[in-house]
Amino acid sequence: MTLYLFLTLAVVSVITALLMVFSKSPVRSVLYLILTFFAIAGQYILLNAQFLAVVHIIVYAGAIMVLFLFVLMMLNLNSDTEPQKSTVWKLTAGIASGLLLVTLVGALRGSIQISTPAEANGRVGLVENLGRVLFTDFVVPFEIAGILFLAAMVGAVLVGKRDLQV
């Protein structure tokens, strides 16, 4: 049952990701990517990481993709306005990424040995544990991320202001 669920979600996410890459209309690409994100959120729930799943939906589907959709609709970037790369380049890119896939899979094959700890703690994905770890062991990366946010906010304000003065 779990396996079938996993496989369904995996197939959905891969197919929608491919459609996202190959879709002609950018708006459709955005919508396909949203479906991919939903499939990945499903994987998170399967992994007992509900918090991660919901935050993933809020952050990606709720904020970032809306912004992308917004920009696409405002600028009305349709398929005919997008400059296409040459067929040779596309072929090369396809071969290169195919090679990368083969290399990665070859390198990873059989090299994953994981010993699961005896006492399985089902409450690992819960908010309390995550918060505790974030504010104790990972407090420095956490604060750095906060500073990054601040810098991005200041930058956004600056960009907006400059547009106003012109």
Add this chain to the structure above:
Amino acid sequence: MLILLFDTALILEKSILVIVLFLITLGVAAYSTYGERKVAAFIQDRLGPNRAGPFGLLQPLADGVKFFTKEDFMPNAAERWLYILAPGAFMFVACMTSAVIPWGTQLTIFPRPVDLQVADINIGILYVMGFTSLGVYGIMIGGWSSNNKYSLYGAIRASSQMISYELAMGLSIIAVVMLTGTLSLKEIAAQQTGFNWNIWYQPLGFLLFFICSLAECNRAPFDMAECETELVGGYHTEYSSMKLGFYLFAEYINMFISCTIIATLYFGGYNFPGVDPGWLGGFMGPIVLFAKIFFFIFVFMWIRWTIPRFRYDQLMHLGWKSLIPLAILNMLLTGAGVLLFEN
């Protein structure tokens, strides 16, 4: 996964609960349209609908029949599939949120106690936030795929408004979470026994949340998305028949759900002083909750027929320059209060 570990009785129980909830949601939404007209009529000193059935009570039914029998028109240049998909997506997202709301404690009249909540997930509030933020897609896709400039304007207005007000809404929810120390709606409702409601600790937070939920539902005075004088019909200009019906209907569902969440977060949910939610075999909890919900639905309508519509730049100024700073202030005050009084 989860389902395998549970028994069939539970599955049956939950399915019945889901269906009942769905029907109640639709019923409340249908009768909100009737209620809205009656409230409008009352405020404007008119009679309101009174032809279909006694007091016009069959009016929603008549409206439904009308929607179904109208011509289903589709513009030539529309993106066919997205155009059809959008109202359905909007409706679906609107209906999904009711899954995590605790409608009461437990029903005890059946052979086994029945929890009055479809899914008690430990991150209920975040789930609600997630689905409100998804509501934007129905509007955006619908407005864009109609291939009409007024629809597109309406969609862009609606979505930028929803994104802006979502921030203040999230910040005011964070204050509640800090106060109660949990993300589960069930625990939040259970903590507010008797008259110990969150509104006494979070008056500012409630006000912010209330304003934001008005904006999230695209209700007047924030109904910029369908401002008739400027945008013909807003994002659903090109929709007709039941597709339009879905949009209008989903708005009432959204209103119902936001009133439910206001009642649960700030007004004690199913609790009322002197009333045990377990009375009447557990039906007292839902009765109390629905009384609160209907009161808030009435307030929503009252506001709609009293306050004129905002101008678009006023709306954005209110959202970004008043509500968000106030919400941050509220969060800081709550944090200070929690530190002072809980230690």
Add this chain to the structure above:
Amino acid sequence: MLESIRQIPIDYYVYLSTLLFVIGILGVLIRRNAIIVLMCVELMLNAVNLLLAAFSTYLATPRARSWCFSSWSWRPPKRRWGLAFW
């Protein structure tokens, strides 16, 4: 719940996220539209996040999961980018 998860070999998760990652790279290489390229980068980040979440569940430690947040912190620069587009 956790036991049922372990019916799936962790290799499956590794291969799935590898595949998603490679699709992201392919997209970055063949698309010209700047927003689509950004979306493909998003997809690559997501593949990594999925892997982190899977490992954190299999090892029963929240440590790996908390790194997901560091990859999320990549998004504000992107928002700025989106705003600059206006």
